[in-house]
Amino acid sequence: MSTDIDIxxxxxxxxxDDSNAHDTSDETNKNDIQRKVIHIDMDCFYAxxxxxxxxxxxxxxxxxxxQANSRGVVAACNYEARKFGVHSAMxxxxxxxxxxxxxxxxxxxxxxxxxxxxxHSIFQEFTDDIEPLSLDExxxxxxxxxxxxxxxxxxxxxxxxxxxxSQNITASAGIAPNKFLAKVASDWNKPNGQKVITPNxxxxxxxxxxxxxxxxxxxxxxxxxxxxxxxxxxxxxxLGLEGLLQHFGSFGDRLYNYSQxxxxxxxxxxxxxxxxxxxxxxxxxxxNLESCLxxxxxxxxxxxxxxxxxxQKQRLSAKSLVVKLRFNDFETTTIQMAGTAPDKEAYKxxxxxxxxxxxxxxxxxxxxxxxxxxxxxxxxxLLDECYSEEKPPPNL
Numbered sequence: 001m002s003t004d005i006d007i008x009x010x011x012x013x014x015x016x017d018d019s020n021a022h023d024t025s026d027e028t029n030k031n032d033i034q035r036k037v038i039h040i041d042m043d044c045f046y047a048x049x050x051x052x053x054x055x056x057x058x059x060x061x062x063x064x065x066x067q068a069n070s071r072g073v074v075a076a077c078n079y080e081a082r083k084f085g086v087h088s089a090m091x092x093x094x095x096x097x098x099x100x101x102x103x104x105x106x107x108x109x110x111x112x113x114x115x116x117x118x119x120h121s122i123f124q125e126f127t128d129d130i131e132p133l134s135l136d137e138x139x140x141x142x143x144x145x146x147x148x149x150x151x152x153x154x155x156x157x158x159x160x161x162x163x164x165x166s167q168n169i170t171a172s173a174g175i176a177p178n179k180f181l182a183k184v185a186s187d188w189n190k191p192n193g194q195k196v197i198t199p200n201x202x203x204x205x206x207x208x209x210x211x212x213x214x215x216x217x218x219x220x221x222x223x224x225x226x227x228x229x230x231x232x233x234x235x236x237x238x239l240g241l242e243g244l245l246q247h248f249g250s251f252g253d254r255l256y257n258y259s260q261x262x263x264x265x266x267x268x269x270x271x272x273x274x275x276x277x278x279x280x281x282x283x284x285x286x287x288n289l290e291s292c293l294x295x296x297x298x299x300x301x302x303x304x305x306x307x308x309x310x311x312q313k314q315r316l317s318a319k320s321l322v323v324k325l326r327f328n329d330f331e332t333t334t335i336q337m338a339g340t341a342p343d344k345e346a347y348k349x350x351x352x353x354x355x356x357x358x359x360x361x362x363x364x365x366x367x368x369x370x371x372x373x374x375x376x377x378x379x380x381x382l383l384d385e386c387y388s389e390e391k392p393p394p395n396l
Contacts, residue, residue, distance in 0.1 A: 034199055036152035037267060038140040039174040039182035040123070040159060043191035045136035046076035048169040049115055050105045061086070061102050068092040068104075075107050079191060115167055122162045126155050128276075128310055131267045137186075139179050141267035144309070146278075146302065153196050160194065177202065180263035184213050202261035207234040214258055221248065233259040273314055277322065277368030278303045285328045285361035292325070292355055292362050293348055300344045303367050307342065317372040318342070323350035324366035327358040342369065 042048065046064040051057045061081035066072015072092040084099035096102055116135035123130050129141035140159075148154035156173040163171050173194035174185025181197050188195035197205050210232060211217055211225050228247060230236055236244060236259035244252030257263065280299050286292050310316060321343065322336040335354045339346060347367050355362070 035143045037182040038156045039186040041172050041186045042136035043170045044078045047078040052168050061099050063104050068096050129267045130269050139267045156194050178263035179265050206261040209233045275370045277366050279366035281364045285363050287361050289355045296348050299367050318369045319372045320370045322368040323354050325354045325362050326364035328361040328363050333357045
């Protein structure tokens with residue numbers, strides 16, 4: 001496993017521009033709009049966290065799980081262990097047969113959950129549409145994200161950088177027009193890499209994709225495919241829908257779609273939003289307070305758009321307004337006040353107070369809201385000017 005992150009390492013050649021991955025037409029059917037989906041997958045997550053906690057383990061084969069003498073199994077292992085044929089769900093006794101020098105650590109689920117919570121909070125800074133799959137992987141739909149000028153490739157890079165900077169572990173990413181291809185792509189350049197599949201590349205990519213790369217193709221299905229001479233998705237497409245249904249039942253319908261790179265499943269989210277924010281990092285530092293205030297209007301309008309979009313998915317009741325400033329020396333200050341609705345003039349007053357703390361050029365401005373729990377009744381008062389300097393919400 002790599003000990004540091006290099007975003008140029010193992011990146012697909014198409015990283016520079018994924019602008020074609022978003023169709024801005026006014027189609028009403030969301031399936032007709034080209035989506036940008038990122039699949040983030042942590043690299044040997046449990047083992048990576050253990051190696052972070054104990055640097056002496058780095059470079060040595062490590063497995064997380066039960067003891068060999070108690071019928072324990074491997075919950076996870078690092079890449080050094082995988083070279084010996086060790087893999088998750090393998091009996092630990094068998095793992096030691098393959099790798100006698102294997103070092104084992106017990107599962108520390110509380111630690112892994114705490115790290116996962118931080119990682120998922122990073123995801124929330126880039127999109128509202130997150131589908132967690134486990135502690136160490138998730139789908140992100142960034143079709144509507146304005147971060148990184150709307151580039152899903154650059155968003156994935158920044159997320160991976162942020163994870164490494166805060167947790168000292170690496171992640172891999174796949175970027176594609178749908179969940180099926182994004183998940184396939186995230187495995188392509190592991191560890192500590194990413195791959196992009198643009199819409200123009202889908203047909204050629206899928207044609208040569210091995211059938212065992214398809215999620216859901218287990219040993220029995222793979223054996224049947226081998227018997228039928230089906231090695232690639234191109235072979236599946238040639239067999240056709242009727243043939244796939246005949247040999248694989250209802251799974252044949254999904255196989256046929258996958259063979260053409262089609263997957264209309266949405267990224268589904270069921271998490272409760274606690275806050276929402278919009279940030280703008282400027283190409284040139286804003287030199288004074290007046291220039292900061294002049295940018296509030298644009299950022300405020302973007303905040304209203306995101307709030308309306310979020311309210312279409314969840315009932316949201318605001319409890320405070322938040323302003324964040326990052327000065328030219330990267331020092332960051334956050335200020336907030338109680339309030340039940342966005343208020344542009346209130347944000348400007350907060351900006352004035354926040355700027356007074358540094359009184360120097362500003363490189364970033366963020367406007368945000370914090371929300372009440374969903375079961376709390378809405379307040380009737382519009383704004384209560386009660387200032388505080390509490391810790392900012394995680395996505396500010």
